[in-house]
Amino acid sequence: MTDDRPTPALTHLAEAHGIATEYWSFFGDRVVVPAATLRAILTAMGVDTSTDAAITAAAASAADGPWRELLPPSVVSRPGAGTIVVHVADAHDVTLSVALEDGAWRDLALPEQHPSARLVDGVLRWRLEVPVPADLPLGWHTLWAWQRPFGGGDVDRTASAPFVVTPERLAPVPARADKGGRGWGLMAQLYSVRSRGSWGMGDFADMGDLAAVAGAQGADFLLVNPIHAAEVTPRIEPSPYLPATRRFLAPLYVRPEDIREAGYLDAAGRAALDAARAPVAAHDTDPGRIDRDAVWLAKRAALEAVFAVPRSAGRAAQLAAFTAREGQPLLDFALWCALEEHYDGVERPAEARDIGSPLVARLRAEVDDRVRFHVWLQWIADQQVETAQAAAHAAGMTIGIMHDLAVGVHTLGSDAWSLRDMYAPGITVGAPPDMYNQQGQNWNQPPWLPAALARAGYAPLRDMIRTLLRHAGALRIDHVIGLFRLWWIPAGLGPGAGTYVRYDHEAMIGVLTLEAQRAGAVLIGEDLGLVEPWVRDYLSARGILGTSVLWFEQDGDRPRPPEQYREALLATVNTHDLPPTAGYLADEHVALRARLGLLTRPVEDELADAEREREAMLAVLRERGLIRPDATAQNAEVEIIEALNVLIAASPSRLLGVALVDAVGERRVQNQPGTDLEYPNWQIPLADSAGAAVLVEDLPANERFLSLTAAVDRALRR
Known part of the structure; x- marks a missing residue:
């Protein structure tokens, strides 16, 4: 076997560019990063490593480069x-x-x-x-x-x-005094939450209505999945965590009838809109798989008809102001959408993948009508999100809509195309091997180049955050450790051959806090898993909440008492990558993995482990008098789920999150890690314990929903 250990010169060069040359694995082993990995990552950063002489010259350039410049590329400071x-x-x-x-x-x-x-x-x-x-x-x-x-x-x-x-520290979380300065909210996968007005999946109108329903129960926020824009032609990526862009919103969530111009459709136009909606709306009460492709094709036809309706002078002025404010990035995104349609089902020339090519310049004029259509869609989406946030505040929420920021974008998406110079070519991000994924994970998302971000003054990050916080009260940042370091994987080497690359976290977090303060918003970092301990302290010092999941909080072989949780937290019973609690109590998660062939041990061993974990938790609930002494997963499912949510209210955590799936008894998991086509990830509509679809209009009379949310609200008011 060839020794691929890096030379001291290559090691020195890599470290000068923030690349980890060794690290400690999940299993406690010291891993020396192979030379091939370091060379590939340095090459992606624009550093020549082809020869020893090139490495020596690159090291000298890295050392002397800053001295040649009168000022650094950018400065971010408190x-x-x-x-x-x-x-x-x-x-x-x-x-x-x-x-x-x-x-x-x-x-x-x-x-x-x-x-x-x-x-x-x-x-x-x-x-x-x-x-x-x-x-x-x-x-x-x-x-x-x-x-x-x-x-x-x-x-x-x-x-x-x-x-x-940037701010030294964000302001405290806004909450009502009668809850001791704390608050709770509902967590939902928006696409899964439908109403009788939906087009086959949840939308921005449903978001506002769900916020109003939760607000009436005393909720302070509604956390939804990322609503970043995805593809505009089938197949639309189901995962909201693999978007085409993180800067712009998904028109897939627009409610066509709520657009002002829809009210001016003539009889034929209105009939066409109704005809477009009917086939997909017929599935609103179907608990089966959500079909995003069918929904978008139906909506697109209706939206095109509404777009054709003349706008009043006032509306035209609003659209023009929105377009001017969003500037060239919006036009570039709209162009990407138009080109996706232009080349739908047709072989795309390589030149079309270069935004600066003569071909793209020529096509920009040819598809101008479609560009204007997609610009208009973003304006409409922005307005409907604003309406949803207004509904949340009107219902008494102190925070309102809480958006979710995905880790990255699709390698073939809009951001990777229009901001190509900001991303590392030939690199994707993921995670190193651990006990759950022994080969590591590749998320197929290109990483930002740290130096390119600094040269751009972190404007791409700023603009992305501004869009999400324009009409929101909070932002959850998925895998917040990615603002500190990311696991880079060179193409062809596999996840296990990657390594960490560091970012200027002071700059990244500084930009986040500045934009959050200006928006009056709360920031929550998803800091689960392998996170360096100092990172949590740093985030807390900047006023950014962390994340806690009940099932992950362990003290030896027993659940950690919630009184020992951190204060600066969003505490929850579960998360979207775990089964709903009803499914967990019924061992649905083991049965599903067994059906999919994902178990690495006998199913009996998995069931035994699940039983031990479950009984340890039930013992805590019994000790605290939160459930009856004879309550079991088989005879007291509703009682146990309610007790688990009341249990975390005993923590000092500033915010508590209640999963909507738990509030209605859903058993199916939204996302089964380790699967792609084997399971309909991110396509499961909201249903109850009997498998019947649950609509937004059903919630105000849903006894299980009312009981759980009331119990959590009471627990915070004690």
Whole structure:
């Protein structure tokens, strides 16, 4: 077997670019990352590793590069924290100023001493570390530097850089005083929650109505799955965690009848809209699989008819203002949608995959009508999400809609196309091997290039967060550790041959907190699994809540008392990757994995482990008097599920999440990890314990829903 251990020079070069050259595995082993992995990742970063001489030259460039620049690519800092690094040629003065976001200017005081110097390209350059003033306003500013020779000569060098000043800590979670400053909310997969007005799957109108129903029960938020845009031609990716873009919204969730212009359709147009809806709406009470392709084809036909209705002067002005505000990124996304339609079912030339190609430039004009249609769809989606958030607040919610941010995007999606220079070519992200996935995981999502993000001043991250928080009160960040480090997997090497690449978490988290503060929103980081302990402390110090799942909170072989949970948490009984509690109590999760051939041990062993885990939890509930002494999973399912949700209310956690599937008795899992086509992941509509579909209109009279939500609300008001 060939030794693929990296040379010291390659190791040094990789570490200079934030690439882990060794790590400790889930199983406690020290793993040295193969040279092939390091070379592939460095190549994706634009670093030449083809020869030993190239590696030596790249290492020198990495060391000298920052010294050649008057200012760094961008600076993200908290007021009074950190420094601005300036590199000035010997025998030169420098002036440093900030162009503030509001148009004012602020001169910065330079240090009296130069900490260090370096000879680069034959020129001695001094490194100045300028303290960030404590009284700088938060915001998106611009740094300017002017270098001139000693004695007042003319400026011979000018530089500018984005300068982002971010909050030290987010404000506390808003909650009603009668709940001790805490709150609870409902968690739902939006596509699964239908009503009698739906088009075969849940939509933005259903989101607003569900928020109103939950708010009437005392809920403070409604957490929904990511609503990022997916494909616009079949097959539409079912997973909301593998979107085409994270910047724009999914028109799949638009309710056509709620668009103002739909009211101006003539009789034939209205009849056509009703005819388009009828086949998919007929499945609203069907507990079987949701068909996104059929829903979108029906909606698209109706939406095209509504789009053709002339808009009033006021509506036209609103659309124009929205388009101008969203700018070129919106036009590029709409172009991607139009090209997806243009090439639907047709071989696509390689040139079409390059947004800057002459072919794409020519097609931009040819498909302009479709571009305008997809721009309009984003405007409509934005308005309907705004309406849903208004409904949440009207129902008394203190937070309202809580969106979910996916880890990344599809390799063939809009973001990977229009922001190609921001992503690492030939790389996808995933997770290293662990006890559940011994080969590791590949999520087939391209990672952002850390250096490209810095050069862009983190604008892509900012713009993405602004869209999600424009009409929301909170944002859950899936796999928040990805803002600190990601597991990069070079193409062809397999998940186990990847390694971690670090990001500037101070910058990434800073941008998040700035945008959240401006939106008055709460941030929650999904920090389950292998997370370095200091990360949780760091997030808490910045005012970002963590995540806790009851079944994962263990103290040895017993459940951890909820009183020992962290305060800065969103605590829940389960999550979308676990079976609903009713299914868990009935061993549905073991039966399903057995049917799918996913078990690596005899089914009897799996059932025995599930029984031990379940009995340990029931023992805690009995000890606390939350269930009857003789209650079992077989004779007291409703009682136990209610007790589990009341149990986590004993924690000091700021927020509690109640799964809608638990509130109605659903048993089917939404997502079975380790499967693709074997199981209808992300396609299961909401149903009760008998398998009957549950609609939004049914919830206000659903005894199980009312009892569980009332019990949680009472537990917080004690």
